[in-house]
Amino acid sequence: NAGVTQTPKFQVLKTGQSMTLQCAQDMNHEYMSWYRQDPGMGLRLIHYSVGAGITDQGEVPNGYNVSRSTTEDFPLRLLSAAPSQTSVYFCASHAAYNYGYTFGSGTRLTVV
Amino acid sequence: KNEVEQSPQNLTAQEGEFITINCSYSVGISALHWLQQHPGGGIVSLFMLSSGKKKHGRLIATINIQEKHSSLHITASHPRDSAVYICAYSTGANSKLTFGKGITLSVRP
Numbered sequence: 001n002a003g004v005t006q007t008p009k010f011q012v013l014k015t016g017q018s019m020t021l022q023c024a025q026d027m028n029h030e031y032m033s034w035y036r037q038d039p040g041m042g043l044r045l046i047h048y049s050v051g052a053g054i055t056d057q058g059e060v061p062n063g064y065n066v067s068r069s070t071t072e073d074f075p076l077r078l079l080s081a082a083p084s085q086t087s088v089y090f091c092a093s094h095a096a097y098n099y100g101y102t103f104g105s106g107t108r109l110t111v112v
Numbered sequence: 113k114n115e116v117e118q119s120p121q122n123l124t125a126q127e128g129e130f131i132t133i134n135c136s137y138s139v140g141i142s143a144l145h146w147l148q149q150h151p152g153g154g155i156v157s158l159f160m161l162s163s164g165k166k167k168h169g170r171l172i173a174t175i176n177i178q179e180k181h182s183s184l185h186i187t188a189s190h191p192r193d194s195a196v197y198i199c200a201y202s203t204g205a206n207s208k209l210t211f212g213k214g215i216t217l218s219v220r221p
Contacts, residue, residue: 031207042213043198058208090155097207101145105154 002026006091006104013081013111021076021107023091031094032074036087049074081111115139116212118199124218131186133215135199144175144182147198189219
C-alpha cells in the first residue's frame with residue numbers, strides 16, 4: 001500500500017540541464033497534481049491532471065512540462081533548469097471531486 | 113494578496129494546552145482542507161470538510177461557510193504535534209487547491 005511515490009528524494013542539477021521528477025500512485029486515483037513549496041510562499045500548483053490524457057496548467061507552469069499517459073504515473077519534466085526552480089516539489093493525488101488528497105514525500109531540487 | 117489567511121503566524125505552546133489555529137478565505141469554496149507537515153517531512157492530509165465539524169483523535173476541525181472561516185483545534189497538545197499546519201481550499205470541478213502559508217506550531221514539553 002505505497003500511496004504516492006516520488007523519486008528521486010534529492011537532486012542537484014546544473015543550470016540548463018533537464019530532468020524528470022517521477023510520481024506514481026497505486027490507488028487508481030483520477031486526479032493528480034504537482035506543487036512546489038518555497039519558503040514564505042506556501043505551496044503553489046504547477047500542473048494538474050483530471051485523468052489519463054488530460055493535463056492543464058496551474059499557477060506557476062513556466063519551465064515545466066507534464067504528460068499523463070497512464071492513470072498511475074504523472075511525471076514532471078524540467079526542460080532547462082534554472083536556479084529559480086530550486087524548491088521542494090510535491091506530487092499529490094485524489095480519487096474524485098472533493099475527495100481528500102494524498103501527497104508524496106517530496107523531491108528536494110537544487111539548481112546551481 | 114493571499115486568498116487564504118492563517119493566524120497566528122507562529123505559535124508556541126506548553127504540553128497539555130488547548131491550541132486553536134485559524135483560517136480565513138475570501139471566495140466560495142467546495143471544501144476546506146487541513147494539512148500537517150513535520151520538519152523536513154512530507155504532507156499529510158488531516159481533514160477535508162465542507163460543513164460543520166470533524167474529529168479525529170485529539171484533533172477537531174470546524175468550518176463556518178457563511179463567515180468563510182475554519183479552525184483547527186488540538187486538545188491535550190503534545191511535543192509530537194509540533195509541525196506546520198496548512199489550510200487550503202478546493203474549488204471547481206477539478207478540485208484545485210489554493211494554500212495558506214502555514215502556521216508553525218511548537219509544543220514544549
